[in-house]
Amino acid sequence: MNTHPMKLKIDGVDVECSEGSTILTAAKTVGINIPTLCYLEGLTPYGGCRLCLVEVSGTNKLFPACATPVASGMEVTTQSPKLHEYRKMVLQTLLAERTHICSVCIANDHCELQTQTNQYGVDHVFYERNWSCNEIDSTHDFLVIDRNRCILCTRCVRACDEIEGVHTLDLKFHGKNTDVIMDQDELWSKACSCTSCRKCAKVCPVGAIYVEGENIEYTKDPQVIAFIVERRKCLK
Amino acid sequence: MVDNKILILPVTRIEGHAQITIYLNDDDTVKEAHFKVTDFRGFEKFTEGRPFYEMPSITSRACGICPVSHLLASAKACDQIVGIDPPKTAVKLRRLIHMGQMIQSHALNFFHLSSPDLLLGFDSNPTQRNIFGLIEREPELAMRGIRLRKFGQDIIEKVAGKKIHSSEWIQPGGAKWPLTQERATYLRDSLPKALDATQKTLNMYKQMLDGLQEEVTNFGNFPTYYMGLVTPNGNLEHYDGQLRIIDPNGAPAIECIEPTKYPDIIGEAIEPWSYMKFPYFRNIGYPNGVYRVGPLARLNIASHCGTPLADEALGEFKKIGKNSPVQSTFHYHYARLIEILFCIENTKRLLTDPDIQSEHISAKAFVNNTEGIGIAEAPRGTLIHHYKVDPQGMVTWNNMIIATEHNNLAYNMAITQVAKKYVKKRELHEGMLNRVEAVIRAFDPCLSCATHAIGHMPIDIQLVATDGTLLDHKTR
Numbered sequence: 224m225n226t227h228p229m230k231l232k233i234d235g236v237d238v239e240c241s242e243g244s245t246i247l248t249a250a251k252t253v254g255i256n257i258p259t260l261c262y263l264e265g266l267t268p269y270g271g272c273r274l275c276l277v278e279v280s281g282t283n284k285l286f287p288a289c290a291t292p293v294a295s296g297m298e299v300t301t302q303s304p305k306l307h308e309y310r311k312m313v314l315q316t317l318l319a320e321r322t323h324i325c326s327v328c329i330a331n332d333h334c335e336l337q338t339q340t341n342q343y344g345v346d347h348v349f350y351e352r353n354w355s356c357n358e359i360d361s362t363h364d365f366l367v368i369d370r371n372r373c374i375l376c377t378r379c380v381r382a383c384d385e386i387e388g389v390h391t392l393d394l395k396f397h398g399k400n401t402d403v404i405m406d407q408d409e410l411w412s413k414a415c416s417c418t419s420c421r422k423c424a425k426v427c428p429v430g431a432i433y434v435e436g437e438n439i440e441y442t443k444d445p446q447v448i449a450f451i452v453e454r455r456k457c458l459k
Numbered sequence: 460m461v462d463n464k465i466l467i468l469p470v471t472r473i474e475g476h477a478q479i480t481i482y483l484n485d486d487d488t489v490k491e492a493h494f495k496v497t498d499f500r501g502f503e504k505f506t507e508g509r510p511f512y513e514m515p516s517i518t519s520r521a522c523g524i525c526p527v528s529h530l531l532a533s534a535k536a537c538d539q540i541v542g543i544d545p546p547k548t549a550v551k552l553r554r555l556i557h558m559g560q561m562i563q564s565h566a567l568n569f570f571h572l573s574s575p576d577l578l579l580g581f582d583s584n585p586t587q588r589n590i591f592g593l594i595e596r597e598p599e600l601a602m603r604g605i606r607l608r609k610f611g612q613d614i615i616e617k618v619a620g621k622k623i624h625s626s627e628w629i630q631p632g633g634a635k636w637p638l639t640q641e642r643a644t645y646l647r648d649s650l651p652k653a654l655d656a657t658q659k660t661l662n663m664y665k666q667m668l669d670g671l672q673e674e675v676t677n678f679g680n681f682p683t684y685y686m687g688l689v690t691p692n693g694n695l696e697h698y699d700g701q702l703r704i705i706d707p708n709g710a711p712a713i714e715c716i717e718p719t720k721y722p723d724i725i726g727e728a729i730e731p732w733s734y735m736k737f738p739y740f741r742n743i744g745y746p747n748g749v750y751r752v753g754p755l756a757r758l759n760i761a762s763h764c765g766t767p768l769a770d771e772a773l774g775e776f777k778k779i780g781k782n783s784p785v786q787s788t789f790h791y792h793y794a795r796l797i798e799i800l801f802c803i804e805n806t807k808r809l810l811t812d813p814d815i816q817s818e819h820i821s822a823k824a825f826v827n828n829t830e831g832i833g834i835a836e837a838p839r840g841t842l843i844h845h846y847k848v849d850p851q852g853m854v855t856w857n858n859m860i861i862a863t864e865h866n867n868l869a870y871n872m873a874i875t876q877v878a879k880k881y882v883k884k885r886e887l888h889e890g891m892l893n894r895v896e897a898v899i900r901a902f903d904p905c906l907s908c909a910t911h912a913i914g915h916m917p918i919d920i921q922l923v924a925t926d927g928t929l930l931d932h933k934t935r
């Protein structure tokens with residue numbers, strides 16, 4: 224890896240980091256937290272949810288911190304009224320896209336979308352809500368997917384591919400028709416590549432993939448991915 | 460012939476929204492009254508396609524006053540779907556949390572909603588006739604009410620973690636977390652005060668009864684069938700047991716059948732003017748198969764309560780009916796107080812049970828049956844949850860009969876009776892209005908989840924001729 228140090232400013236703080244770092248990881252080194260949803264340490268950044276948008280001086284464009292590499296001389300702003308509004312908008316679109324009724328959701332109180340929503344004070348959705356009505360697939364022995372709650376962050380897809388290495392999960396279609404599928408769009412019980420490792424359920428930030436009959440707080444363990452990645456490095 | 464109707468909407472100090480229409484005859488006497496529910500909620504429809512284990516959580520949202528009863532009826536239906544009996548501690552904890560529900564809901568009705576009428580008078584100023592007026596005039600009684608309600612809520616909170624909508628605690632096959640020593644002790648320590656408050660109130664109420672004979676006679680005082688759950692030896696039961704129906708003379712009409720057989724005895728009719736169903740007793744047919752459920756019905760059908768103080772009170776209560784059931788709807792209040800007494804004694808029994816703190820509280824299984832029926836006695840009466848699921852456990856069909864619906868035919872009879880007595884010459888006076896409301900409140904209907912316990916919700920009364928002419932209109 225190229226160790227040539229990069230120097231930049233994040234929220235006025237001088238940061239030095241290695242080339243190839245992202246704005247998100249660079250910010251972390253100086254204790255600046257940028258909100259994320261699709262990002263998960265240990266997985267390839269996807270840049271899908273846009274919650275981590277930041278401002279970079281010299282351009283009007285907003286950049287996803289999780290997927291934008293740092294450059295020397297960059298001046299990054301992670302908190303501003305404009306960003307706050309954008310993030311609220313992102314959260315509202317996620318809520319509007321499918322059927323999110325926290326009070327009766329299995330992930331109530333243990334949901335990353337809900338946490339962010341609370342943090343940003345999103346108490347109303349100002350977009351027309353699209354009440355999705357997908358069938359729930361609970362054909363697997365113990366895993367269930369309720370696509371009505373999926374925010375298409377692809378954490379499950381990446382965990383299944385990059386960490387478990389079987390790539391059972393993927394996305395089909397585009398735009399509002401996008402959905403997580405198993406193998407060739409099979410029922411989960413028919414997806415023979417699935418090893419039933421539960422990583423997808425551990426990383427899902429919402430209540431879309433879960434283990435039937437298990438308290439969600441026991442299932443959820445997104446940090447396990449970073450842990451596995453570290454352990455594998457040690458083994459090399 | 461000219462039919463006139465008087466419309467009272469909405470009724471204050473009951474849970475939810477309702478509208479009352481009183482139809483007059485040509486000679487201005489009251490013909491009949493209709494109690495209408497005009498909100499459509501659709502729980503039975505929108506739960507289709509959801510996994511069965513979400514049902515306790517979703518259906519308990521039907522009501523903010525008695526969510527625990529929904530949780531239990533729903534969890535019991537789910538127990539049947541997974542085909543297992545929960546461990547005995549889970550059953551005892553479920554019973555315990557239900558005692559909390561009963562106490563808090565009955566206390567809410569008696570102290571917050573009904574006492575203002577009983578103590579301040581039906582004809583007193585409506586701006587004063589509420590819990591605040593009560594606090595001013597009868598501070599000790601109001602405090603007792605607040606204390607009892609808190610005790611009920613404390614039980615719910617200590618067992619399940621939250622005061623309302625504590626759905627995460629329950630699960631098919633049992634419950635998710637046990638009762639800690641500290642929480643059990645807290646509840647045990649609160650028992651004496653709760654018992655004292657109940658006994659004092661019951662004594663006070665018994666003394667007041669003489670002065671309330673007019674209401675007793677005219678508030679839905681008519682013979683009907685009664686239905687509820689009883690223990691295998693015929694005692695008062697709120698969580699499990701068997702269904703019993705007695706006839707208006709108190710003789711058994713249906714003796715202790717398995718609750719899952721409810722469709723054989725209960726028919727469900729609908730009327731175009733209300734979103735609420737009209738359940739009826741099949742042996743008699745519609746619309747004459749009127750039966751009542753709830754505290755009055757439970758005390759009428761139970762041979763005993765099974766706890767010493769409540770049994771003593773029940774003995775006295777039964778004397779009112781001589782050798783028949785107690786028929787006046789007004790006595791729902793009395794029955795409610797006796798039930799609070801029973802619940803407190805039973806709470807004590809449960810809290811001192813050596814099993815109650817066991818950690819073995821859940822049994823796990825997946826879908827084994829594609830149908831489940833869960834029945835419990837909610838504060839307002841028999842609550843039925845009946846689900847059908849596909850082999851994956853997704854709900855394909857859902858039928859819920861709530862207590863308020865069982866009493867639907869009886870409401871109409873009761874309101875008609877009150878209206879006949881108090882509606883005179885096309886005139887609506889405050890006392891009549893509030894008596895029509897009060898008779899409904901005696902049943903303690905829970906029409907949805909909104910609470911209008913306090914404050915001044917406008918009542919709009921219209922006197923309309925069949926041709927649509929507005930003859931009179933009063934708003935308060």
Ligand code: SF4
Pocket residue numbers: 366379382383384387389390391392416417418419420421422423424
């Ligand atoms: S259980 Fe493991 S292998 Fe199966 S889909 Fe989930 S992540 Fe992939």
Ligand code: SF4
Pocket residue numbers: 372373374375376377378379380403423426427428429431432
């Ligand atoms: S199922 Fe969960 S982890 Fe997978 S894409 Fe949807 S929200 Fe993300």
Ligand code: FES
Pocket residue numbers: 258259260261262269270271272273274275276287288289290
């Ligand atoms: S966290 Fe960066 S785009 Fe989702």
